[in-house]
Amino acid sequence: MHELSITKQIVAICEDFAGKHSASKVTKINLVVGEATGYIAESIRFYFDILAKDSICKDAKITLETVKPLLLCTSCQQYFERVPFSFDCPLCGGQGEPTEIGREFYVKSIEIEE
Amino acid sequence: MEHTEVTVMEDIFERNDKIALETNQALSERGIFTVNIMGAPGVGKTTFLVRLIQLLAKPAFVIEGDIESDIDTKKLLDLGIAALQLNTGGACHLESTIIADAVKTVSLENGYLFIENIGNLVCPAEFIIGEHIKLLISTVTEGSDKPYKYPLAFEKADVIIINKADLSAYVDFDEAYFIKGIQALNKNAPIFKVSAKTGEGFGEVAAWITEQAKQINSSIKK
Numbered sequence: 239m240h241e242l243s244i245t246k247q248i249v250a251i252c253e254d255f256a257g258k259h260s261a262s263k264v265t266k267i268n269l270v271v272g273e274a275t276g277y278i279a280e281s282i283r284f285y286f287d288i289l290a291k292d293s294i295c296k297d298a299k300i301t302l303e304t305v306k307p308l309l310l311c312t313s314c315q316q317y318f319e320r321v322p323f324s325f326d327c328p329l330c331g332g333q334g335e336p337t338e339i340g341r342e343f344y345v346k347s348i349e350i351e352e
Numbered sequence: 353m354e355h356t357e358v359t360v361m362e363d364i365f366e367r368n369d370k371i372a373l374e375t376n377q378a379l380s381e382r383g384i385f386t387v388n389i390m391g392a393p394g395v396g397k398t399t400f401l402v403r404l405i406q407l408l409a410k411p412a413f414v415i416e417g418d419i420e421s422d423i424d425t426k427k428l429l430d431l432g433i434a435a436l437q438l439n440t441g442g443a444c445h446l447e448s449t450i451i452a453d454a455v456k457t458v459s460l461e462n463g464y465l466f467i468e469n470i471g472n473l474v475c476p477a478e479f480i481i482g483e484h485i486k487l488l489i490s491t492v493t494e495g496s497d498k499p500y501k502y503p504l505a506f507e508k509a510d511v512i513i514i515n516k517a518d519l520s521a522y523v524d525f526d527e528a529y530f531i532k533g534i535q536a537l538n539k540n541a542p543i544f545k546v547s548a549k550t551g552e553g554f555g556e557v558a559a560w561i562t563e564q565a566k567q568i569n570s571s572i573k574k
Contacts, residue, residue, distance in 0.1 A: 240444055240474070240475055242443065243443060243447060244364055247364050247365075247367060247368070248364060250367070251360060251362050251364070251367075252360070255358055255360050255362075256358075259356070259358050261356075261358075265355055266355075274504070275478070276474060276475075322500070323497060323500045323501075324500065325500070325503075325533065325536035325537070333535075333536050334536060335536060335537070336503065336507050336537055343363065343364045343365065344360075344361060344362055344363045344364055345360040345361070345362050345364065346359075346360060346361060347357050347358060347359050347360050347361075348357070348358050348360055349355045349356065349357050349358070350355065350356050350358055351354070351355060351356075352354065352356060
Protein backbone atom coordinates (compact mmCIF):
# COMPACT_ATOMS: atom_id res chain seq x y z
CA MET A 239 0.00 0.00 0.00
CA HIS A 240 3.05 2.21 0.44
CA GLU A 241 3.00 3.54 -3.14
CA LEU A 242 -0.77 3.99 -3.50
CA SER A 243 -1.15 7.52 -2.12
CA ILE A 244 2.08 8.65 -3.74
CA THR A 245 0.92 7.40 -7.14
CA LYS A 246 -2.36 9.29 -6.69
CA GLN A 247 -0.27 12.45 -6.24
CA ILE A 248 1.74 11.69 -9.38
CA VAL A 249 -1.46 11.33 -11.43
CA ALA A 250 -2.88 14.55 -9.90
CA ILE A 251 0.28 16.56 -10.68
CA CYS A 252 0.38 15.26 -14.26
CA GLU A 253 -3.34 15.98 -14.81
CA ASP A 254 -2.84 19.56 -13.57
CA PHE A 255 0.09 20.24 -15.87
CA ALA A 256 -1.57 18.53 -18.83
CA GLY A 257 -4.67 20.67 -18.26
CA LYS A 258 -2.62 23.88 -18.14
CA HIS A 259 -1.09 23.00 -21.51
CA SER A 260 -4.41 21.95 -23.10
CA ALA A 261 -3.12 18.43 -23.69
CA SER A 262 -5.39 15.74 -25.07
CA LYS A 263 -3.17 12.98 -23.74
CA VAL A 264 -0.13 12.42 -21.51
CA THR A 265 2.18 9.92 -23.22
CA LYS A 266 5.14 9.86 -20.87
CA ILE A 267 5.90 10.78 -17.24
CA ASN A 268 9.50 11.32 -16.20
CA LEU A 269 10.11 10.87 -12.47
CA VAL A 270 13.26 11.41 -10.41
CA VAL A 271 13.40 9.11 -7.41
CA GLY A 272 16.17 9.04 -4.81
CA GLU A 273 16.83 5.52 -3.61
CA ALA A 274 16.63 6.65 0.03
CA THR A 275 12.90 7.29 -0.43
CA GLY A 276 12.29 3.55 -0.67
CA TYR A 277 9.70 3.82 -3.44
CA ILE A 278 9.61 0.84 -5.75
CA ALA A 279 9.20 1.44 -9.46
CA GLU A 280 7.19 -1.72 -10.11
CA SER A 281 4.75 -0.82 -7.37
CA ILE A 282 4.26 2.73 -8.72
CA ARG A 283 3.60 1.28 -12.21
CA PHE A 284 1.13 -1.25 -10.81
CA TYR A 285 -0.94 1.40 -9.02
CA PHE A 286 -0.55 3.81 -11.91
CA ASP A 287 -2.27 1.44 -14.33
CA ILE A 288 -5.27 1.24 -11.99
CA LEU A 289 -5.43 4.91 -10.96
CA ALA A 290 -4.85 6.40 -14.41
CA LYS A 291 -7.23 4.20 -16.37
CA ASP A 292 -9.97 6.84 -16.52
CA SER A 293 -7.66 9.83 -16.77
CA ILE A 294 -5.78 11.76 -19.42
CA CYS A 295 -2.67 9.84 -18.26
CA LYS A 296 -4.02 6.42 -19.31
CA ASP A 297 -1.29 4.27 -20.93
CA ALA A 298 1.42 6.87 -20.27
CA LYS A 299 4.91 5.41 -20.09
CA ILE A 300 6.68 6.03 -16.76
CA THR A 301 10.43 6.50 -16.67
CA LEU A 302 12.38 6.63 -13.43
CA GLU A 303 15.72 8.31 -13.02
CA THR A 304 17.15 7.00 -9.76
CA VAL A 305 19.68 8.76 -7.53
CA LYS A 306 22.04 6.92 -5.15
CA PRO A 307 22.04 8.31 -1.60
CA LEU A 308 25.29 9.93 -0.46
CA LEU A 309 26.50 10.82 3.02
CA LEU A 310 28.95 13.64 3.73
CA CYS A 311 31.98 12.92 5.91
CA THR A 312 32.20 15.45 8.76
CA SER A 313 36.00 14.95 8.89
CA CYS A 314 37.29 14.88 5.29
CA GLN A 315 34.23 16.51 3.66
CA GLN A 316 33.98 13.83 0.96
CA TYR A 317 30.66 12.43 -0.22
CA PHE A 318 30.35 8.65 0.00
CA GLU A 319 27.89 5.75 -0.31
CA ARG A 320 27.32 4.07 3.03
CA VAL A 321 27.89 0.40 3.72
CA PRO A 322 25.20 -1.47 5.69
CA PHE A 323 25.13 -1.01 9.49
CA SER A 324 27.56 1.89 9.44
CA PHE A 325 27.63 5.65 8.77
CA ASP A 326 31.44 5.82 8.86
CA CYS A 327 33.45 7.26 5.98
CA PRO A 328 35.27 4.52 4.01
CA LEU A 329 38.07 6.98 3.12
CA CYS A 330 39.10 8.33 6.54
CA GLY A 331 36.89 6.55 9.10
CA GLY A 332 35.19 9.82 10.10
CA GLN A 333 31.49 10.13 10.82
CA GLY A 334 29.14 10.59 7.90
CA GLU A 335 26.04 12.75 8.07
CA PRO A 336 22.89 12.63 5.93
CA THR A 337 22.52 14.81 2.84
CA GLU A 338 19.63 15.54 0.52
CA ILE A 339 21.27 13.50 -2.24
CA GLY A 340 19.15 10.38 -2.68
CA ARG A 341 15.98 11.98 -1.22
CA GLU A 342 14.70 13.38 -4.51
CA PHE A 343 11.13 12.53 -5.40
CA TYR A 344 9.56 14.69 -8.06
CA VAL A 345 7.88 14.77 -11.44
CA LYS A 346 10.59 16.16 -13.70
CA SER A 347 8.56 16.48 -16.90
CA ILE A 348 5.72 15.02 -18.91
CA GLU A 349 5.28 14.45 -22.62
CA ILE A 350 1.90 15.39 -24.03
CA GLU A 351 -0.11 15.34 -27.22
CA GLU A 352 -1.93 18.60 -27.87
CA MET B 353 0.90 13.29 -33.62
CA GLU B 354 3.38 15.77 -32.20
CA HIS B 355 4.68 15.17 -28.67
CA THR B 356 5.65 18.12 -26.52
CA GLU B 357 7.74 17.84 -23.37
CA VAL B 358 6.49 19.99 -20.49
CA THR B 359 8.77 20.74 -17.54
CA VAL B 360 7.02 19.99 -14.24
CA MET B 361 9.62 19.84 -11.42
CA GLU B 362 6.97 19.37 -8.73
CA ASP B 363 7.87 17.54 -5.53
CA ILE B 364 5.47 14.65 -4.97
CA PHE B 365 5.22 15.49 -1.23
CA GLU B 366 4.46 19.17 -1.90
CA ARG B 367 0.66 18.92 -1.71
CA ASN B 368 0.81 16.87 1.49
CA ASP B 369 3.25 19.33 3.03
CA LYS B 370 1.15 22.39 2.16
CA ILE B 371 -1.89 20.99 4.00
CA ALA B 372 0.31 19.95 6.95
CA LEU B 373 1.66 23.49 7.29
CA GLU B 374 -1.88 24.92 7.29
CA THR B 375 -2.91 22.42 9.98
CA ASN B 376 0.16 23.28 12.03
CA GLN B 377 -0.69 26.98 11.84
CA ALA B 378 -4.31 26.35 12.88
CA LEU B 379 -3.20 24.18 15.83
CA SER B 380 -0.70 26.81 16.95
CA GLU B 381 -3.43 29.44 16.93
CA ARG B 382 -5.54 27.18 19.15
CA GLY B 383 -2.61 26.79 21.57
CA ILE B 384 -2.35 23.08 20.83
CA PHE B 385 1.15 21.63 20.92
CA THR B 386 1.08 18.63 18.59
CA VAL B 387 3.30 15.59 18.77
CA ASN B 388 3.54 12.97 16.02
CA ILE B 389 4.27 9.66 17.78
CA MET B 390 6.20 7.20 15.61
CA GLY B 391 7.53 3.72 16.25
CA ALA B 392 7.33 0.11 15.13
CA PRO B 393 4.36 -2.06 16.15
CA GLY B 394 4.60 -3.17 19.79
CA VAL B 395 7.07 -0.55 21.08
CA GLY B 396 4.46 0.62 23.58
CA LYS B 397 3.23 3.82 21.94
CA THR B 398 -0.18 3.79 23.64
CA THR B 399 1.18 2.69 27.04
CA PHE B 400 3.81 5.45 26.77
CA LEU B 401 1.07 8.03 26.15
CA VAL B 402 -0.96 6.86 29.14
CA ARG B 403 2.08 7.37 31.41
CA LEU B 404 3.07 10.70 29.90
CA ILE B 405 -0.37 12.31 29.86
CA GLN B 406 -0.78 11.68 33.61
CA LEU B 407 2.25 13.91 34.22
CA LEU B 408 1.26 16.86 32.02
CA ALA B 409 -0.34 19.94 33.57
CA LYS B 410 -2.51 20.82 30.56
CA PRO B 411 -5.30 18.74 28.97
CA ALA B 412 -4.38 16.20 26.31
CA PHE B 413 -6.16 14.58 23.40
CA VAL B 414 -5.01 11.52 21.45
CA ILE B 415 -5.69 10.75 17.80
CA GLU B 416 -5.08 7.05 17.30
CA GLY B 417 -4.03 5.98 13.82
CA ASP B 418 -4.42 2.30 13.07
CA ILE B 419 -4.85 0.24 9.95
CA GLU B 420 -7.94 -1.24 11.56
CA SER B 421 -9.52 -1.77 15.02
CA ASP B 422 -10.17 0.67 17.89
CA ILE B 423 -8.49 -1.30 20.68
CA ASP B 424 -6.08 1.51 21.59
CA THR B 425 -8.79 4.18 21.63
CA LYS B 426 -11.01 2.06 23.90
CA LYS B 427 -8.06 1.61 26.27
CA LEU B 428 -7.53 5.40 26.45
CA LEU B 429 -11.23 6.24 26.83
CA ASP B 430 -11.55 3.68 29.63
CA LEU B 431 -8.78 5.56 31.46
CA GLY B 432 -10.56 8.89 30.98
CA ILE B 433 -8.24 10.17 28.23
CA ALA B 434 -9.99 11.96 25.34
CA ALA B 435 -9.28 10.08 22.11
CA LEU B 436 -10.41 9.71 18.52
CA GLN B 437 -9.83 6.68 16.31
CA LEU B 438 -8.73 6.96 12.68
CA ASN B 439 -8.54 3.86 10.52
CA THR B 440 -6.50 4.03 7.34
CA GLY B 441 -7.99 0.86 5.85
CA GLY B 442 -4.63 -0.60 4.92
CA ALA B 443 -2.47 2.48 4.38
CA CYS B 444 0.82 2.26 6.26
CA HIS B 445 1.10 5.88 7.47
CA LEU B 446 -1.02 8.94 8.23
CA GLU B 447 -1.15 11.84 5.76
CA SER B 448 -1.97 15.50 6.20
CA THR B 449 -5.46 15.39 4.63
CA ILE B 450 -6.91 12.92 7.15
CA ILE B 451 -5.37 14.89 10.04
CA ALA B 452 -6.60 18.24 8.69
CA ASP B 453 -10.17 16.92 8.82
CA ALA B 454 -9.72 15.15 12.18
CA VAL B 455 -8.32 18.14 14.09
CA LYS B 456 -11.41 20.20 13.24
CA THR B 457 -13.48 17.77 15.33
CA VAL B 458 -11.06 17.73 18.29
CA SER B 459 -12.55 19.64 21.23
CA LEU B 460 -9.38 21.06 22.74
CA GLU B 461 -7.83 24.48 23.22
CA ASN B 462 -4.51 25.15 24.98
CA GLY B 463 -3.22 21.65 25.50
CA TYR B 464 -1.44 18.74 23.94
CA LEU B 465 -2.47 16.74 20.89
CA PHE B 466 -0.72 13.42 20.46
CA ILE B 467 -1.15 11.76 17.09
CA GLU B 468 -0.19 8.10 17.30
CA ASN B 469 0.95 7.17 13.82
CA ILE B 470 0.66 3.71 12.28
CA GLY B 471 3.15 1.27 13.82
CA ASN B 472 5.85 1.36 11.15
CA LEU B 473 9.44 2.63 11.07
CA VAL B 474 9.47 3.48 7.37
CA CYS B 475 6.92 5.79 5.77
CA PRO B 476 5.48 7.76 8.72
CA ALA B 477 8.85 9.57 8.72
CA GLU B 478 8.29 10.78 5.15
CA PHE B 479 4.99 12.58 5.71
CA ILE B 480 4.57 15.68 7.85
CA ILE B 481 0.98 15.82 9.13
CA GLY B 482 0.77 19.11 11.05
CA GLU B 483 2.87 18.31 14.10
CA HIS B 484 5.20 20.60 16.04
CA ILE B 485 7.56 17.74 16.88
CA LYS B 486 8.09 14.09 16.00
CA LEU B 487 8.66 11.74 18.92
CA LEU B 488 10.16 8.37 18.02
CA ILE B 489 9.83 5.41 20.36
CA SER B 490 12.36 2.60 20.08
CA THR B 491 12.99 -0.18 22.60
CA VAL B 492 15.81 -2.25 24.04
CA THR B 493 14.02 -5.35 22.74
CA GLU B 494 14.09 -4.28 19.07
CA GLY B 495 17.87 -4.40 18.91
CA SER B 496 20.52 -1.73 18.63
CA ASP B 497 20.79 -1.79 14.83
CA LYS B 498 17.54 0.12 14.23
CA PRO B 499 19.11 3.55 13.47
CA TYR B 500 21.22 1.82 10.79
CA LYS B 501 18.27 -0.03 9.24
CA TYR B 502 15.69 2.78 9.40
CA PRO B 503 17.82 5.94 9.30
CA LEU B 504 15.12 8.36 8.14
CA ALA B 505 12.91 7.84 11.21
CA PHE B 506 15.86 8.53 13.53
CA GLU B 507 17.02 11.51 11.49
CA LYS B 508 13.61 13.20 11.43
CA ALA B 509 12.81 12.67 15.12
CA ASP B 510 12.96 15.68 17.46
CA VAL B 511 13.17 13.40 20.50
CA ILE B 512 13.96 9.71 20.80
CA ILE B 513 12.66 7.41 23.53
CA ILE B 514 14.24 4.07 24.42
CA ASN B 515 11.35 2.19 26.03
CA LYS B 516 11.22 -1.11 27.94
CA ALA B 517 14.32 -0.21 29.97
CA ASP B 518 13.03 -2.66 32.62
CA LEU B 519 13.89 -5.49 30.21
CA SER B 520 17.52 -4.40 29.67
CA ALA B 521 18.91 -7.21 31.81
CA TYR B 522 17.26 -9.83 29.59
CA VAL B 523 18.34 -8.66 26.14
CA ASP B 524 21.62 -7.88 24.40
CA PHE B 525 21.02 -4.23 23.60
CA ASP B 526 24.27 -2.49 22.60
CA GLU B 527 23.39 1.02 23.74
CA ALA B 528 26.69 2.60 22.64
CA TYR B 529 26.22 1.33 19.05
CA PHE B 530 22.59 2.47 19.04
CA ILE B 531 23.51 5.98 20.23
CA LYS B 532 26.48 6.21 17.83
CA GLY B 533 24.06 5.60 14.95
CA ILE B 534 21.65 8.26 16.19
CA GLN B 535 24.43 10.80 16.66
CA ALA B 536 25.55 10.36 13.05
CA LEU B 537 22.00 11.03 11.84
CA ASN B 538 20.68 13.53 14.33
CA LYS B 539 22.78 15.74 16.57
CA ASN B 540 19.89 17.62 18.16
CA ALA B 541 17.33 15.09 19.39
CA PRO B 542 17.59 14.29 23.11
CA ILE B 543 17.40 10.60 24.01
CA PHE B 544 15.39 9.45 27.04
CA LYS B 545 15.46 5.92 28.44
CA VAL B 546 12.18 4.95 30.05
CA SER B 547 9.97 2.07 31.09
CA ALA B 548 6.29 2.60 30.37
CA LYS B 549 5.67 -0.46 32.54
CA THR B 550 7.30 0.91 35.71
CA GLY B 551 7.15 4.65 35.00
CA GLU B 552 10.95 5.03 35.18
CA GLY B 553 12.25 8.08 33.33
CA PHE B 554 8.88 9.72 32.63
CA GLY B 555 9.48 12.77 34.82
CA GLU B 556 12.30 13.88 32.51
CA VAL B 557 10.23 13.28 29.36
CA ALA B 558 7.25 15.23 30.73
CA ALA B 559 9.52 18.13 31.75
CA TRP B 560 11.08 18.23 28.25
CA ILE B 561 7.70 18.13 26.47
CA THR B 562 6.34 20.85 28.78
CA GLU B 563 9.32 23.06 27.96
CA GLN B 564 8.93 22.50 24.20
CA ALA B 565 5.24 23.35 24.36
CA LYS B 566 6.05 26.74 25.91
CA GLN B 567 7.87 27.64 22.72
CA ILE B 568 4.85 26.83 20.60
CA ASN B 569 4.95 28.46 17.21
CA SER B 570 4.09 27.47 13.69
CA SER B 571 7.46 25.95 12.91
CA ILE B 572 7.48 22.51 11.37
CA LYS B 573 10.45 20.32 10.62
CA LYS B 574 10.32 18.43 7.39
